[in-house]
Amino acid sequence: MALTDRTDNKKTQILIVSMNDRARRELQNGLSALGYECYTCSDGESALGLMKQRLFDVVITSAELLGMSGIQLARAISRIHPHMPIIMTSLRPDPAQIPQALASGACDLIGEMCSAEEFRAIIERNLDRRAAANRRIASDRADILFKAICAMTAAIDAKSHYAARHSYRVTQLCMMIGSRLGLSEQQRLTLELAAQIHDIGKVGTPDTVLTKPDVLTDEEWVDVLKHPALGGAFLANVPELVEIASVIRHHHEHFDGTGYPDGLQGEAIPLFARIIAVADAYDAMTSDRPYRKAMTHEQAAEELRRNSGTQFDGELVEHLLAALTEKSAERRAA
Structure with missing residues (x-):
């Protein structure tokens, strides 16, 4: 691949x-x-x-x-x-x-x-x-690794009622963006894998932080902010996954260079990391949290557009929103 x-x-x-x-x-x-x-x-x-x-x-x-x-x-x-x-x-x-x-x-x-x-x-x-x-990522060994890492990610999601199936939903949103970009089959498979395991670094986040039913303290946020770099470091040791390691490391970079962990900006941020950033934010905003109710689609869309060009790649934001609009229209027509 x-x-x-x-x-x-x-x-x-x-x-x-x-x-x-x-x-x-x-x-x-x-x-x-x-x-x-x-x-x-x-x-x-x-x-x-x-x-x-x-x-x-x-x-x-x-x-x-x-x-x-x-x-x-x-x-x-x-x-x-x-x-x-x-x-x-x-x-x-x-x-x-x-x-x-x-x-x-x-x-x-x-x-x-x-x-x-x-x-x-x-x-x-x-x-x-x-x-x-x-290309070796398509090998049997990579398939086993993929399943094992997905199981680990599912375990992370399962720790919190509010994070349940988060990785699945983010993956679906990423694939919608990928379809509109005209990615090849191999690129789509790569994006799917990266999206499925984008939060793998949270294996290093304390359970008390992941399951806390309240707003996090500054110290607890420090623990959360470590997860992209931790996830990238975990996967960088697997030869078949080093490129995906870079995607995972950078999925919290901001388009204007104010994100973390490396302060990359614009197209220096891997494309798949930029896609995951948009999908991850949309799912987070439209999901309930202990300290707030989920936003509506309209509210989340407004927030994504408000942060286009600063936090997010504006082109990818518009691709996601267009894909969601098409999906909604298909449901109404069904």
Whole structure:
């Protein structure tokens, strides 16, 4: 199964990080001429900042950087995007560097002065490798994992009367959005899995918080806010689920960059995470809580639209509301 959220024919997005101005410029020009869309930074801190604003397909970073080293940058990227292919370069590649580079999350260590054609071969090899690994999610092992994790999620939902079948409803809403986006069958399967287990990180949330029949305190909210990062960390250790781990980690990011845990914004947030954010919020608003009654559809729709462009991707909000309107019309006609 291809676990990509790229639904169009956009160019492959590459981030190049090097303090060598000439090498950085020459590589950008060479790869751009080969059809890649390239962005550049001279240091690791700037690269991480740019990655909060854009979603890249590949990162090429020099091992020799000022401030944050290339090894430290690779570790930081791998923590946020476990599936991201990272190609590390060095002015003087040393075989002794390879174990450290691979341990940091890099998939290759090569000479910084390789030609653009050589870089293209390495980029495509790593993209093919990632695609092949992603397809393994359709294997028997992934199916077993899926069932086991869904059982865990159902157990979490069952802890609270008010959360009962929440994951199921969110999944149905996500699939409605996915249908309107024209996702492929593989993408729909990926979205379905991510939606089913989006709250898996709540296995680390105290039962007293999950079952509390009242408004949470600030301290209890801190426990709740940890669940996306915890869920992503759980799944990042399963090779077949690393892309879904990124979706789950980021399903509480806000479109304007004010969400958590990493403050990503806009299209830097994985598409499936943006879809889940809208569906999750709609279900939460239209479900009863001990401290408030459920909103009507009209009230929830107004709230989603009011937060479009800030908390939510406005295009996805409109897709969900249009799908719900169509479903309501079908029910009335039946």
